[in-house]
Structure formats: C-alpha cells, structure tokens
Amino acid sequence: MAQPTDEDRRDSADEPLMASDNSSNDEREDSPSIELPGQTRAPMHKAGKVIWLLTLSAGISGLLFGYDTGVISSTLVSIGSDLSGHDLTTTDKSLITAVTSLFALLSAPLTGVFADKYGRRSVLLLASILFVLGAIIQAAAGIVSIMVVGRAAVGAAVGLASCATPLYITELAPAEMRGRLVTIQSLFVTGGQVVAYLVGWTFAGQLHGWRWMVGLGAFPAMLQLFLLAFMFESPRWLVQIGREGRARHVLRRIYGGLTEDEQKRTVDSVVLDIQTEIAAEAKLDDDEPQFGNTRSSFLTTARQLFEIPGNRRALTIACMLQATQQLCGFNSLMYFSATIFSLLGFTNPITTSLSVALTNFIFTIAAFAFIDTLGRRRILLFSIPIMMLALGWCSWVFYNMKGLAPGAKQPKVSFIQDDRSRWPQSLLGAMLIYVAAYAIGLGCVPWQQSELFPLRVRSLGSGISTATNWSSNFVIGITFLPMMEFLSPSVTFAVYAFVCLLDWVAILKIYPETAGLELEGIGGLLKDGWGVEKSLEGFRERKDLQARQAREHSKSHGVWALFRRR
Numbered sequence: 001m002a003q004p005t006d007e008d009r010r011d012s013a014d015e016p017l018m019a020s021d022n023s024s025n026d027e028r029e030d031s032p033s034i035e036l037p038g039q040t041r042a043p044m045h046k047a048g049k050v051i052w053l054l055t056l057s058a059g060i061s062g063l064l065f066g067y068d069t070g071v072i073s074s075t076l077v078s079i080g081s082d083l084s085g086h087d088l089t090t091t092d093k094s095l096i097t098a099v100t101s102l103f104a105l106l107s108a109p110l111t112g113v114f115a116d117k118y119g120r121r122s123v124l125l126l127a128s129i130l131f132v133l134g135a136i137i138q139a140a141a142g143i144v145s146i147m148v149v150g151r152a153a154v155g156a157a158v159g160l161a162s163c164a165t166p167l168y169i170t171e172l173a174p175a176e177m178r179g180r181l182v183t184i185q186s187l188f189v190t191g192g193q194v195v196a197y198l199v200g201w202t203f204a205g206q207l208h209g210w211r212w213m214v215g216l217g218a219f220p221a222m223l224q225l226f227l228l229a230f231m232f233e234s235p236r237w238l239v240q241i242g243r244e245g246r247a248r249h250v251l252r253r254i255y256g257g258l259t260e261d262e263q264k265r266t267v268d269s270v271v272l273d274i275q276t277e278i279a280a281e282a283k284l285d286d287d288e289p290q291f292g293n294t295r296s297s298f299l300t301t302a303r304q305l306f307e308i309p310g311n312r313r314a315l316t317i318a319c320m321l322q323a324t325q326q327l328c329g330f331n332s333l334m335y336f337s338a339t340i341f342s343l344l345g346f347t348n349p350i351t352t353s354l355s356v357a358l359t360n361f362i363f364t365i366a367a368f369a370f371i372d373t374l375g376r377r378r379i380l381l382f383s384i385p386i387m388m389l390a391l392g393w394c395s396w397v398f399y400n401m402k403g404l405a406p407g408a409k410q411p412k413v414s415f416i417q418d419d420r421s422r423w424p425q426s427l428l429g430a431m432l433i434y435v436a437a438y439a440i441g442l443g444c445v446p447w448q449q450s451e452l453f454p455l456r457v458r459s460l461g462s463g464i465s466t467a468t469n470w471s472s473n474f475v476i477g478i479t480f481l482p483m484m485e486f487l488s489p490s491v492t493f494a495v496y497a498f499v500c501l502l503d504w505v506a507i508l509k510i511y512p513e514t515a516g517l518e519l520e521g522i523g524g525l526l527k528d529g530w531g532v533e534k535s536l537e538g539f540r541e542r543k544d545l546q547a548r549q550a551r552e553h554s555k556s557h558g559v560w561a562l563f564r565r566r
C-alpha cells in the first residue's frame with residue numbers, strides 16, 4: 001500500500017484539520033452552505049470546472065462500454081467469410097457475443113480488489129489498455145478464435161470500466177451534483193450505442209467494413225489513456241491509504257469555484273468526514289475481532305460486506321437494482337430489435353432499431369436533469385409503472401396479432417404482413433415509451449450503486465453489484481429468443497412487466513433516498529434498517545434548505561443570480 005509522501009506530510013502540516021469544522025451555523029454566516037449533519041456542506045453550484053473535466057475524461061470508458069456492446073450486431077452480419085475462410089456458424093456467433101458478457105462478469109468483481117489496492121484511476125488505466133488491445137486484436141483477426149480473444153479483452157475492459165467509472169465519479173463528486181455526474185456515464189454509454197449503430201450503418205456495405213467497426217473503438221481509448229495522465233486519484237481512496245495531503249490538493253481543485261475561505265472549510269469538512277468513517281471502521285476491527293484483524297485483507301472486507309447488517313442492506317439494494325435493470329428485458333430490445341421489427345413487417349428494421357437507441361440516449365438526458373432534484377427513488381417509482389404499462393400493452397398487442405398468439409411456435413412474417421391493422425405501429429409506439437421510461441429511471445439509477453456503500457466495502461460492493469448486472473445481462477441475452485419461441489412473445493413481454501412490478505414494490509419498501517447526502521452520511525441510513533422514512537424526511541429538509549438558500553441568495557444578489565447559479 002502506498003506510503004504518505006513528503007507532499008502529504010507538508011500539506012497535512014500546513015492544513016491541520018480544524019475542530020471548528022463541525023462549527024455552528026453562526027460561525028458560517030457568510031456562507032450559504034447547507035448544514036444538516038451528513039448532508040451537503042458546500043455552497044450550491046460552486047464546484048470548479050475540474051470536476052466536469054474529470055467526469056468527462058472518465059466517461060470515455062462509458063462511451064467504449066456502449067460502443068463495444070452496441071457494435072457487435074452490425075459486425076456479425078458484415079463479417080461474411082472473412083474469418084477462418086467460412087461463413088460464421090451459429091456457434092461462432094454465440095461465442096463471439098457471449099464471451100464479452102462473460103469476461104465483463106468475471107472482471108467486474110476484480111475491480112473491487114484492484115481499486116482498493118492500486119486506486120480507482122489505475123483500474124481505469126487498465127481498462128483503457130484492454131480496450132485498445134481488444135480493438136486492435138479484433139480488427140486484425142484472421143480466424144474466429146483470435147476474434148474471440150479480442151472480444152474477451154473488450155469484455156474484461158467493459159467489466160472493469162462499468163464498475164470503476166461510477167465508483168471514481170461518485171468519490172470525486174460534490175454531494176449535490178453526484179447523481180448528475182454519475183449519470184454522465186450513462187449518457188456516454190447510451191451515446192456510444194447510438195454511435196455504434198451509425199458506424200455499423202456506414203460500414204455495413206463496404207468490403208471488410210467490419211474491421212473498421214471494431215477497430216474504431218481504439219481511438220477514444222487512446223484519448224483516454226492520454227487524459228489519464230492528467231486525472232487525479234479519488235480523494236477518498238487517498239485518505240484511506242494515508243495520503244491526506246494529496247487528497248486535500250484534489251479536493252481544493254474540485255471545489256475550485258468557492259472563495260478561499262469556503263473552500264478551506266469544505267475541504268476540511270470532507271476530509272474530517274472521511275477520517276471519521278475510517279476511524280469508525282478501524283474501531284470495528286478492534287471491537288469485533290470476528291471480522292478479522294488484518295485491516296487490509298480481502299477476506300476481512302468481504303466478511304464486513306456480508307456480515308454487517310448495514311453493508312448487507314446496501315448490497316441487497318445495489319444488486320436488486322442492477323439485476324432488474326437487466327431482467328426487465330431492455331437489452332433484448334437493444335440486441336434483437338432489428339429481428340423483432342422485421343418480424344412485424346417493418347421494411348427498414350435498422351431505422352427502427354436506431355430509434356430505440358436514440359430514444360434511450362435522449363431520455364437519459366432527462367434523467368441527468370432530474371436525478372438530483374427529484375431524487376433517485378421518486379424517478380424510479382414514477383418511471384417503472386410506465387414501463388409496466390408499455391410492456392403490458394406490447395404483450396396485449398402480440399396476443400392479438402395473428403401468428404404471434406400463444407401457441408404459435410414461430411412468429412410468421414407473412415401473417416403479420418397480411419394483417420392490415422395498426423398493431424405494429426402501436427407496438428413500436430409502446431416499445432419507445434418503454435425505452436424512454438427505462439432511460440429516465442432503471443437505465444441509470446442502478447449505476448449510482450457506489451454511493452450506497454461505506455468506504456471500506458465500497459469497491460468490493462460495487463464490483464459485486466456490477467457482476468450482478470452482467471450476469472443478468474447474460475441471462476437475458478441467452479433466454480430472449482427461446483422465450484419468444486417457446487412461451488410466445490406475448491408471455492415474454494408479460495414476464496418482463498412482472499419483473500418491473502416486483503422491482504417497484506421492492507423499491508417502495510427498501511430503497512432510501514440518497515440524493516444530496518454526503519457519501520459519509522449514507523451509511524447511517526442503512527445502519528438500523530432500510531431508512532426509507534428517515535431518508536425522505538432528510539430529503540424534504542434538504543429541499544426546504546435549498547429553497548431558503550436560493551431565496552436568500554436572490555435577495556442579496558438579485559433574481560438573475562438564481563439563473564446563473566443553475
């Protein structure tokens with residue numbers, strides 16, 4: 001584990017933690033900070049540009065995650081006999097597709113271990129290297145097995161990136177904008193999927209065009225490799241390994257938009273909170289020797305994650321959200337929408353598939369706008385019923401369409417084309433409504449996972465919930481077509497609607513509102529129960545305070561200041 005450097009010692013000596021950090025409101029009259037315990041302390045909307053630059057640089061991993069998972073369907077249909085001198089068999093296609101999810105599933109929990117030992121940024125670095133290697137291997141592949149190796153490298157990169165990026169952003173972000181900053185990753189993922197469709201379209205007709213499709217992913221990855229040289233490590237991890245001085249330096253840059261005085265108090269306050277959390281965890285090690293006494297050992301961390309009730313609750317919520325993000329069936333539309341739409345008689349299924357990806361992207365922007373103001377919980381409770389209704393409608397339409405009713409083994413295109421009704425259009429409409437509701441809620445809220453865990457178990461907990469996401473993704477990928485064939489499309493969509501219903505009930509009962517809470521305050525919510533009521537009270541108080549703060553600010557700075565602050 002890294003030792004404190006001279007810079008750390010100097011910085012810590014220069015800036016001792018001040019007891020007045022927990023000072024009363026009177027001492028801070030000049031600052032419009034929010035002062036509830038464990039809640040946002042920094043004055044609103046004053047984080048520096050650095051946090052945006054760091055988030056955008058980290059988000060490139062999200063772009064690659066979206067691009068690499070999105071581009072494979074166009075790639076498979078364009079390869080022809082370029083690999084191993086023959087057309088791809090069904091086994092080749094399944095192998096090339098499945099190996100990515102499989103390696104993502106395997107590498108995600110490893111992120112938990114690496115990110116604690118070598119830092120969050122190092123995992124992003126490893127992911128970028130694997131993205132570059134994977135793209136080059138695929139583009140140069142001459143035989144199927146080499147292609148599979150390239151897809152495996154990309155899969156490992158996707159697993160690492162999908163866990164480390166939200167973890168990194170969560171630990172850097174000021175509380176009041178954490179939801180939005182983490183959602184930027186989802187914007188990159190969904191944007192990457194749109195770009196993948198467009199690239200697939202552009203190169204589809206060209207000789208060996210598929211090599212470009214898979215090879216182009218190397219460029220953003222190289223850009224990220226370059227940017228990583230300028231990116232800071234997570235301040236939370238730095239404090240954890242004893243490099244407080246460096247952590248303070250990073251925090252000062254993050255809160256660069258504050259006055260010097262506000263900045264100093266905010267940085268002190270954040271560092272104090274992290275140290276308090278670390279001290280409480282160390283005390284637990286001493287008080288509860290059943291969790292082991294080798295503080296940094298993996299086993300101890302794993303035992304703490306599974307055996308301490310608050311941590312177990314966090315893991316339950318994170319895994320439940322990640323599992324339902326996939327088991328609600330969204331990616332079956334992503335992967336097979338062209339197939340579904342051609343069954344329905346649409347003449348240009350690629351365009352309809354593009355509309356799915358675009359809708360997903362556009363409505364993720366809505367999530368970005370509301371995730372911190374409406375809150376994670378309210379967004380989910382509002383959007384999941386819309387998904388359920390849309391899925392229910394799809395199921396009903398399939399039931400009524402000739403050739404697709406239960407019992408029909410294979411949907412027959414000719415039946416559908418004979419059907420002059422408006423069913424196919426209404427089905428497309430329902431699917432787009434489903435996609436929009438998904439993008440606003442389940443598509444991005446589960447990626448807020450890292451905020452649920454206390455520092456000690458954060459990366460391991462995030463790794464396990466990311467692995468839950470990828471295993472559920474794998475299940476959906478391999479069950480969708482057999483379900484359509486053996487259970488009928490109508491039943492398949494009804495099953496997805498039922499998953500949404502279960503998820504909605506579980507969210508109502510066990511998911512507390514975390515928007516605006518400092519990371520170090522979230523553990524307290526789950527300590528003695530699910531903390532739903534307490535969290536809602538806190539959320540209301542934060543909203544009231546923000547409104548008061550905004551009113552005061554507009555009184556002293558004029559009403560236009562309010563818009564500038566936004």
Ligand SMILES: O[C@H]1[C@H](O)[C@@H](O)[C@H](O)[C@@H](O)[C@H]1O
Binds near residue numbers: 189193443
């Ligand atoms: O958050 C993302 C996003 O919603 C993508 O569109 C989807 O394909 C991924 O599986 C999901 O994790």
